[in-house]
Amino acid sequence: MKTVLWMFIIFISFVIDGLAQDKKLDGKPIFIAKKCGTCHSIAAVGIIKKTTSTAKSGPPDLSMVGTRHDSTFIVKWLQKAETINGKKHLLKFAGSNEELGVLAQWLVSLKSDSLKSQRKP
Ligand code: HEC
Numbered sequence: 001m002k003t004v005l006w007m008f009i010i011f012i013s014f015v016i017d018g019l020a021q022d023k024k025l026d027g028k029p030i031f032i033a034k035k036c037g038t039c040h041s042i043a044a045v046g047i048i049k050k051t052t053s054t055a056k057s058g059p060p061d062l063s064m065v066g067t068r069h070d071s072t073f074i075v076k077w078l079q080k081a082e083t084i085n086g087k088k089h090l091l092k093f094a095g096s097n098e099e100l101g102v103l104a105q106w107l108v109s110l111k112s113d114s115l116k117s118q119r120k121p
Pocket residue numbers: 031034035036037038039040057058059060062065068074077078084085087088089090091093103107
């Protein structure tokens with residue numbers, strides 16, 4: 001009986017661990033699934049956009065977007081409820097609010113990774 005209990009406890013701790021992993025908020029699969037990568041690069045995680053336009057006014061690389069906006073803003077921006085320089089985003093996010101939240105928090109979190117890897121001498 002004791003062993004069964006232990007196995008149960010170990011099983012539960014794996015489940016909790018799994019949930020905690022999810023909480024690490026990996027927005028990359030969402031970013032890819034929602035095709036954000038056709039317009040945006042995120043060099044920090046190796047996403048390079050398909051279009052090769054060199055125009056300066058094109059969609060920005062989002063590696064450092066967290067230095068410009070917070071996640072609340074990004075959520076609203078992607079729902080077309082916010083503007084940047086008087087303009088709205090081209091597309092409204094097509095997915096659940098949960099996905100949008102994870103995506104926005106993940107995007108904001110990238111800045112610290114980039115800062116680490118770009119540390120100046
Ligand atoms: C059809 C091309 C296109 C697609 C697809 C697209 N975007 Fe954009 N996005 C843009 C353009 C262009 C801008 C710049 C808008 C401006 O500054 O007026 C932009 C701006 C942004 C910004 C603000 C960047 C900044 O530094 O101010 C964020 C965040 C963003 N997009 C996220 C996303 C996400 C997440 C997706 C996928 C759900 C996505 N975009 C899909 C074209 C696109």
